[in-house]
Amino acid sequence: MDTPRNLKYTNSHEWVRVEGKQVVVGITDFAQDQLSDLTYVELPTVGDSFSGQEEVAVVESVKAASDVYAPISGTITAVNNGLLDRPELINTDPYGEGWLFKMLPDDATELESLMDADQYDQSMPDEE
Amino acid sequence: MKTPLYDVHVGLGARMAPFGGWDMPIQYEGILAEHQHTRTVCGLFDICHMGEFELSGPTAEADLERLLTQSVKSIAIGQCKYGFLLNDKGGVIDDLTCYRLAADQFMLVVNAGTRAGDAEWIANRLSPGTRFQDISAWTGKLDIQGPQSRARLEEALGTPLPELKYFHFTRMTLFGQNCLLSRTGYTGEWGYELYMPIESTRMFWDKCLAAGRMKPVGLGARDTLRLEVGYPLYGHELNERQSPVSAFGKNFIETGKDFIGRSGVMIDLDKGTPRVLVGLTLGSKRAARAEDAIVVGGKTVGVVTSGSLAPSLGVAVAMAYLDRAHAQPGSVVEVEVKGTRLPATVTALPFYKDGTARKKAD
Numbered sequence: 363m364d365t366p367r368n369l370k371y372t373n374s375h376e377w378v379r380v381e382g383k384q385v386v387v388g389i390t391d392f393a394q395d396q397l398s399d400l401t402y403v404e405l406p407t408v409g410d411s412f413s414g415q416e417e418v419a420v421v422e423s424v425k426a427a428s429d430v431y432a433p434i435s436g437t438i439t440a441v442n443n444g445l446l447d448r449p450e451l452i453n454t455d456p457y458g459e460g461w462l463f464k465m466l467p468d469d470a471t472e473l474e475s476l477m478d479a480d481q482y483d484q485s486m487p488d489e490e
Numbered sequence: 491m492k493t494p495l496y497d498v499h500v501g502l503g504a505r506m507a508p509f510g511g512w513d514m515p516i517q518y519e520g521i522l523a524e525h526q527h528t529r530t531v532c533g534l535f536d537i538c539h540m541g542e543f544e545l546s547g548p549t550a551e552a553d554l555e556r557l558l559t560q561s562v563k564s565i566a567i568g569q570c571k572y573g574f575l576l577n578d579k580g581g582v583i584d585d586l587t588c589y590r591l592a593a594d595q596f597m598l599v600v601n602a603g604t605r606a607g608d609a610e611w612i613a614n615r616l617s618p619g620t621r622f623q624d625i626s627a628w629t630g631k632l633d634i635q636g637p638q639s640r641a642r643l644e645e646a647l648g649t650p651l652p653e654l655k656y657f658h659f660t661r662m663t664l665f666g667q668n669c670l671l672s673r674t675g676y677t678g679e680w681g682y683e684l685y686m687p688i689e690s691t692r693m694f695w696d697k698c699l700a701a702g703r704m705k706p707v708g709l710g711a712r713d714t715l716r717l718e719v720g721y722p723l724y725g726h727e728l729n730e731r732q733s734p735v736s737a738f739g740k741n742f743i744e745t746g747k748d749f750i751g752r753s754g755v756m757i758d759l760d761k762g763t764p765r766v767l768v769g770l771t772l773g774s775k776r777a778a779r780a781e782d783a784i785v786v787g788g789k790t791v792g793v794v795t796s797g798s799l800a801p802s803l804g805v806a807v808a809m810a811y812l813d814r815a816h817a818q819p820g821s822v823v824e825v826e827v828k829g830t831r832l833p834a835t836v837t838a839l840p841f842y843k844d845g846t847a848r849k850k851a852d
Contacts, residue, residue, distance in 0.1 A: 398505070398517060398520055398521065399520045399521055399522045399523075401522075401775050401777075401799040402774065402775040402776045402777070402799065402806075404776065420776075420828070422775075422776060422777060422799075423521075424521040424522065424710060424714060424798055424799055424801070425516075425521070425710060425798070426779075427776075427777070427779070427827075427828065449775075
């Protein structure tokens with residue numbers, strides 16, 4: 363599985379990229395692989411506020427729907443509307459075109475509690 | 491339990507999961523691609539988990555007539571019929587297909603999860619002159635399904651296949667193995683269910699894939715394929731708590747004969763069941779799932795039994811039991827999906843109407 367070094371991770375398989383004052387959030391390569399063919403995405407509304415670990419979005423595959431959680435507390439500043447027609451972008455490019463939403467953190471120091479790539483890889487269930 | 495193809499599936503990178511007591515492949519390259527390949531070309535399914543029983547003897551027909559809802563006497567040699575095994579109250583113990591192999595010899599094909607219970611139920615209700623054998627352990631089964639099934643299977647076997655009408659079968663010797671080839675399936679497409687000695691399953695699987703253009707398909711796509719054509723899945727649309735009447739009316743039931751569970755069935759047919767099985771088309775690709783409640787004006791009027799995106803239709807569909815008052819096609823309801831209410835419209839089954847299962851020979 364691909365785990366870019368420059369991102370932060372949650373144990374619920376979201377990734378976080380810091381972009382200036384904002385963060386970009388998506389689901390990891392591991393998560394998209396586990397879900398397989400994504401068929402539907404429900405995104406939050408720009409301006410909505412969420413606490414850390416609160417349900418923000420839904421990603422759905424043929425077999426199941428899964429919640430996506432806010433990695434930190436903050437306000438939604440943008441959503442990736444391109445996913446509404448092409449949810450498969452999450453499968454093909456989870457760290458790029460498959461991003462889900464951007465947030466303005468309430469408290470940027472919350473980012474320090476997230477995992478780095480090594481910690482995320484180690485948190486993974488042993489597979490293969 | 492593992493089918494003889496377990497290692498093959500793992501080698502192909504399949505995602506494995508438990509189903510009916512078996513560790514089965516859910517998907518290989520992906521449910522959407524496997525679904526599409528089956529609708530347009532041909533899919534190969536490992537169905538060794540399903541159960542097969544053989545019943546024979548001079549009293550076998552009469553015993554089956556009493557055990558099953560379908561008319562057994564009207565099944566010709568070389569023909570099979572779908573129906574139900576009911577409990578005393580008319581609840582569905584299983585849905586199954588009955589094959590007449592010879593005048594006094596039959597094969598029943600049953601679900602994996604219900605096999606042991608079915609065997610016990612049946613064996614305890616037979617005349618002394620009827621011989622019963624659970625042949626599941628030495629019977630392999632591969633399904634070959636899709637509009638190109640005939641050509642693709644002929645290519646794989648290197649031999650022309652006989653003309654078979656829908657729900658008819660023939661016994662064939664293939665590569666020295668005694669096989670049974672049945673023109674039946676669970677996808678809504680033209681196709682076959684091929685039964686073989688269990689030790690030859692791997693050889694037939696390999697020959698099918700080696701011919702190219704047939705792709706392995708897992709239980710994930712098997713489920714979306716059957717849902718699109720409105721076929722029931724035991725444990726979802728059918729169960730022991732209710733008769734098959736709320737799902738299928740008097741279809742697959744010969745009411746003119748006596749059979750176990752008949753009184754419950756007749757009451758349901760006479761009075762009408764409060765809820766009936768319907769198709770629902772949702773407003774987007776967001777799917778309803780089994781157990782989701784159906785509401786109208788704040789009142790619960792039904793429950794979803796199966797739901798998913800219908801890959802061939804590009805919209806989510808579901809099967810559901812719905813109060814009769816709301817069950818006519820075109821009726822609009824809401825499905826409660828994880829706290830959100832999604833609009834849905836009652837739709838006549840099948841959802842997918844272009845299936846090739848009943849197509850005349852090319």
